Every structure is written in structure tokens, then in C-alpha cells.
Amino acid sequence: MWLPIPPEEIDGLPAGLDYRFWNGAEDFPADPAECAFYVVPYMKAPELGQRPLPEMSSAEVVQTLSAGIDHVEAGLKHLRPGVRLCNARGVHEASTAELTLTLILASLRGIPDFVRGQDQGEWRHGFRPALADRNVLIVGYGSIGAAIEDRLVPFEVARVARVARSERTTARGPVHPLTELPALLPEADVVVLSTPLTETTRHLVDAEFLARMKDGALLVNVARGPVVDTKALLAELETGRITAALDVTDPEPLPRGHPLWQAPGVLISPHVGGPTSAFLPRAKRLLVDQLHRFVNREPLRNVILTTGTTHA
Template structure:
């Protein structure tokens, strides 16, 4: 059985594999290691965009696409019927939740402004006005999956009060439905968005969502850029009423002349929430487990099903 993976280093991270598996590295759609028609299990590059690769139609024997990303929004409409699509749920919990915690603390405490002052060689303690803190805040986590749970765990030592929101209510886990956001947002001092990008979540954070937030609230987007209405966000941030920490934007990359760059209450990182040294070991650990399941005829985990 032929398997294509995206990184040479991945070979040594898969663990022991059953006999009969041939692992090849395909990191460039223009230079293929063998006939794509014989590939049954494919691990595309982490940043791959299926529309740009043009490779899927050539993989006529394909049975599984195993992503290295937690989100599958670029793939769900393109993987052919009969091919299982699996995401990397769980792989990015630690790294993304770490980014959220750091971005929230840094934004609340004014670290971006101090970094700009450092570039100017200016000692700027900010006067006598005390900075807000994460400790004791009311935090609303929109997206109650594994990343949301990891964020909650890392925020727990700060004594925050967490409210969880998911697509549907799960009262047994104290999870509210998205339909309840209107009544929850006015009490949220920090809102963390970690939902997948779907037709249901595109534009979820719109002008009404932002207007419902209390003065001084912080929006943290670690999901996908189009989950937030960018024009509405620019308008709300421009008023100075709230602030935002963004690892993702719409458009992405953010053009140099985009107004978001000029807003002092917007902290922006270039979609690096999951880009850490432990990413590939965790990701290929999952790939190795999936290959062993596939070879044994066992059900795969992290399957992306209808209703993603």
C-alpha cells in the first residue's frame, strides 16, 4: 500500500508500521515521487490548498486524506465521494490554547503598545491608569471542542469564569447553543472564537455580535478569518470601545494597506497559533496511528463527516 506524506522528517515520527506500507514524501505537486494513481493514503502539506494543488484528480486510487490541520474547511467540498477525510483534531490543542492565553494576557496588559514604545526607546509606563488583567474575567469560549477545552484548562489558574458555546446546547456539560449568544455577549469581558469555518459560522462575528459586547471587551480570534466580518470589526475597533487579538484575518495574508494594521487596539499575528516545534511530532504521531488503523481495517478517528 502506497502512502504519501508531506515532510521527510515525518518518516521517523510515524512509529512502527505494518509490513506492506510504502511511505513516500510528496511535498511538491510539481515533483511527484511515483504514479499518483497508486496512492491510497495521502497526507497533504500543512498549508496546502486543495484548489491550488491540482493533485486530487490524479489520485484515482485514493481512500484516505489525512490532514495535518485541525480545520478542514479548504477540503470538505473537494474530496471525492468514497474518500475518507480526517482532520488533526487534538494535535493543535496545546499550541493554539497557548497562543490564546498569551494573546489574551498580552492584549489586556498592553504588551503591543510597550513593544512599540521599545522600538522608539521610550519608557512609557502608561501613567497611573492600571491595566486590565485576565484574572477574574468573564470569558466566553465560542467553540466547545478540544481546543476550547484546552483553553479553559489553561485559563483556570487565573480564576476566570468560563461560559461555553457550541453549535447546539449540551446542558449536561453546561454548554450553550450559538442561538443564545445574544444574551451571553453583554456579560463577556473576553470572547475567544475557536469554531471551524462552515456556512453556519461564516460571518458569525458580525456588527450585531460586536455591538453586544460590553465596553472594554477583548475579542480573540484563533479560528478562521472569515468567521469575523472584517468591515464590522474595523468599525468597532475604530471606535476604541473594544480591542482584538487576531491570529487569522479576512483577507489573509492581510494587505499592507489594510486599516486593521493601523488600529492600536488590534494585536495581529500571521496565522502562527499552531506553528510550534512540537507540531510535527504530534501530527505524525496521529498519522502513524491512523496508518496502523487503516492497515488493520479498523475505523479511523477524526473523520470529517457531513455537518462539519
């Protein structure tokens, strides 16, 4: 069992298993061919997490500690059929939703401008947009999207519209399919992206998407950088017609001198939606639960796909 957290720091792990700590070091902690349960190192480069996969001939489970799985998908072709890939649903919802509201409020209320004013000793008074009475569109309504809506409720927004891959109904209202985005975008004051990165959602936010956003709207991306066409976003931002708050970018990390740093109306945070004090306790609980399920041959949580099936 390869874990990116030292096993002695995780209470409640099943006894009798051979745990090895590996968080991306150059040397593997054991022969990858003997690993049955591989937990991918968190917040590391995709090629690092994928590096042992070609040698993991005995793997039964690959567990990510992120909600997204795009950073390991390319390496799954090396695994034998029947390996289950599980994500970290339940770990990141609170932190990511917190940051989403932080980015929305900071952008609307002009907090970056206040900080710059403080640096210069300037009192930058004036009216700013409020979140109250605004229409919010959430694109990607999984567990993180739902957690974002939970936190929007006390802010007295006018309406929340929800979009996901497939149409369905929730306790809070309908979830619209992606095909209805063109009709929903012109009504939204705030557009939040919390969708997984797939071939369908790559560059979902292109020039046409952005052109449909209303004047003065705010785009918030807490999903993955490539969900947005950076070139198209830059062109729209330069007009000053919309603003953006980005926790993820394409490329990422955003290199020094990239035009996004200086684009008007942009707030950038360095992909910090997940890594907070809430992460480690939730990640440990997930691993303990998953490993007990694995040992007892009970159904695993959060199985996204199984290698060798049509989903892989």
C-alpha cells in the same frame, strides 16, 4: 501513501506500504490514481492541497494535519463515494491554547505598547486590565476550546461561558447553543473564537455580534479569518469601543497596507497557533496511529465526514 513528512523521519510506520513524500512540489511523487491514503500538505494554499484530488480515483482516506478541514472541502467533490476525511484532533490543542492565552494576556496587559515604548526608550508606566476576575466566552467548544479553558483556570477568571453548535453538558459546566450568543455576549470581557469555519459560522461575528459586546471587551480569533466580517470589525475598532487580537484574518495573509494593520487596539499574529515545536511530534504520532489502523482495518480516528453521504 502520500506523506508531507519524509517517511524515513517517522518512526513506527507500518512496514510493507509504499510511502511517497509530497509536500506540494510541482511534480507529483507518483501517479495520484494509485494513492490510497493522502495526507494533505500542512500550511499550504488550499488550491495546492486540493490539486491531486481529481486524479485520486483509488483514495480511501484524506488526512489533514490541521484541525480545520475548510481548505480541502471544495476538492472532495472529485473523490469517489466512501472516502473518509480525517482531521488532526489531538495535534494542535496545546499550541493553539498557548497562543490564545498569549494573545489575551498580551492584549490586556498592553505588551505591544511596552515593546513600542522599548523601541523608543520610553517608560510607559500605568494601570492595565488583568485577566483575573474577568468573564470569558469561548465560542466553539471542541477539543481546542476545552484546552483553552484548561489554561484559563489558573488565571482566576470569574466565569467561563461555552458556546458550540449544539447544547450539551461537560464536567466543567454547560455548553450553550449558538442561539444563546446574543444573551451571553454582553456579559463577556473576553470573547474567544475557536469554532470551525462552516457556512453557519462564516461571518458569525458581524456588526450585530460586535454591537452586543460590552464596552472595553476583547475579541480573540484563533479560529479562521472569515468567521469575522472584517469590514464590520474595522468599523467597530475605529470607535475604540472594543479591542481585538487576531491570529487569523480575512484576507490572509493580510496584505501590506490593509487597514487592519493600523486599526486601533489590534494585536495581529500571522496564523501561528499550530506551527510550533509541539506540532511535528504530535503529527507523526497521529500518522503512525492512523496508518496502523488503516492497515489493520480498524476504525480511524477523527473521521469528520465520508464522501457520498449527507455530511459531504
